[in-house]
Amino acid sequence: MKRPVIVLTGGGTAGHVSVNEALIPVFIEKGYEVHYIGSHNGIEKELIRNGHKEVKYHSIQSGKLRRYFSLKNFSDPLRVGAGVLQAFALLKKLKPEIIFSKGGFVSVPVILAAKLAKIPVVIHESDVTPGLANKLALPFAKHIFTVFEQTLQHVPSDRATCTGAVIRPEIFEGERFEGLRIARLKGEKPVFIVTGGSQGSAILNATVRKELDRLLERFEIIHLCGKGNIDESLEHIPGYTQFEYVTEGLPHLLAAADFAISRAGSNAIFELLSVLKPMLLIPLSASQSRGDQLLNASLFESLGIAEVVEEEELKKLSAVELFASLVDHKEELLKSMKKVATTKSPEDMANMILSYKN
Numbered sequence: 001m002k003r004p005v006i007v008l009t010g011g012g013t014a015g016h017v018s019v020n021e022a023l024i025p026v027f028i029e030k031g032y033e034v035h036y037i038g039s040h041n042g043i044e045k046e047l048i049r050n051g052h053k054e055v056k057y058h059s060i061q062s063g064k065l066r067r068y069f070s071l072k073n074f075s076d077p078l079r080v081g082a083g084v085l086q087a088f089a090l091l092k093k094l095k096p097e098i099i100f101s102k103g104g105f106v107s108v109p110v111i112l113a114a115k116l117a118k119i120p121v122v123i124h125e126s127d128v129t130p131g132l133a134n135k136l137a138l139p140f141a142k143h144i145f146t147v148f149e150q151t152l153q154h155v156p157s158d159r160a161t162c163t164g165a166v167i168r169p170e171i172f173e174g175e176r177f178e179g180l181r182i183a184r185l186k187g188e189k190p191v192f193i194v195t196g197g198s199q200g201s202a203i204l205n206a207t208v209r210k211e212l213d214r215l216l217e218r219f220e221i222i223h224l225c226g227k228g229n230i231d232e233s234l235e236h237i238p239g240y241t242q243f244e245y246v247t248e249g250l251p252h253l254l255a256a257a258d259f260a261i262s263r264a265g266s267n268a269i270f271e272l273l274s275v276l277k278p279m280l281l282i283p284l285s286a287s288q289s290r291g292d293q294l295l296n297a298s299l300f301e302s303l304g305i306a307e308v309v310e311e312e313e314l315k316k317l318s319a320v321e322l323f324a325s326l327v328d329h330k331e332e333l334l335k336s337m338k339k340v341a342t343t344k345s346p347e348d349m350a351n352m353i354l355s356y357k358n
């Protein structure tokens with residue numbers, strides 16, 4: 001008997017893929033044939049092809065949605081058009097029961113094609129305000145799931161539900177000893193994981209490296225610095241280990257860490273919350289984004305579950321003092337973190353998605 005089919009889409013950065021990664025094993029377990037429509041070169045291709053061999057990955061053309069002037073703004077609509085035709089042909093062949101979109105620019109042609117092929121689409125928004133791709137998708141979505149309650153003000157409320165964050169189950173399965181082994185750390189001083197989100201962050205990298213000697217007198221550091229950002233001159237320094245991007249090892253590194261310094265991408269901060277890492281957030285500034293991380297961070301700060309420093313202030317502060325402040329406030333932060341029930345299990349989320357199929 002032919003298995004039912006589901007199509008997942010979303011990409012551009014890992015934040016648009018990790019929820020899909022959490023759901024894939026559940027859909028497979030439920031007997032679904034899972035297909036993923038992503039771009040030719042985005043991080044989604046690498047993450048799905050390498051991490052989920054049981055999923056069939058299909059690449060389509062897609063244009064980037066820019067908020068600034070670029071000559072590509074003239075050619076990209078043509079690529080989106082080509083992407084719609086490719087996605088339409090795929091959907092006609094695959095005949096999915098439903099499409100789940102996690103956003104990012106590659107999802108736009110898939111959603112337009114789904115409308116033409118009359119296949120229901122449900123979407124998921126991780127940030128407080130919808131990203132550009134999800135904004136475009138709103139009129140075509142049968143239902144919208146949100147992580148934050150506040151997002152319901154920004155989407156059609158009769159078609160939206162706040163579900164909370166969906167965390168990959170493996171995030172909870174890390175072992176401290178294995179994490180210390182991978183990072184070549186002793187674990188005798190407080191261990192910090194510094195993460196600039198899926199792409200790394202130049203400002204976080206500079207902040208840590210500028211005061212590295214002084215930081216290492218008191219702490220050990222696992223530094224997720226982003227692709228192409230390893231500083232060769234800092235390799236083999238005891239107590240400090242850099243990684244460009246970690247896949248399977250991440251749960252162990254999180255287990256090894258006592259504290260986190262992070263950008264305020266939605267998936268990353270909910271992962272840190274769910275494994276109870278007291279965190280200092282340095283959100284991406286409004287000049288470089290639509291301000292989504294500023295909102296994510298300020299909500300976490302208002303709940304007492306994170307300390308927050310904005311980029312502008314960061315330049316004036318000592319990294320050692322910021323790290324130490326987190327150590328000093330550990331107990332209060334942990335107490336508040338334990339009170340906040342936030343996550344939805346991938347199983348429950350998958351059932352909610354499937355309730356919207358035709």
Ligand SMILES: CC(=O)N[C@H]1[C@@H](OP(=O)(O)OP(=O)(O)OC[C@H]2O[C@@H](n3ccc(=O)[nH]c3=O)[C@H](O)[C@@H]2O)O[C@H](CO)[C@@H](O)[C@@H]1O
Pocket residue numbers: 013014015016018126127195196197198199224244245246247250264265266267268269271284292293296
């Ligand atoms: C620059 C930018 O546009 N950032 C956005 C992007 O962030 P970004 O793509 O960085 O996404 P998040 O911070 O939400 O999540 C990062 C994901 O990457 C994973 N990870 C990270 C580093 C690593 O070495 N290994 C690894 O697996 C984390 O575990 C997490 O699941 O999408 C988020 C969710 O819509 C937004 O809130 C961010 O504002």
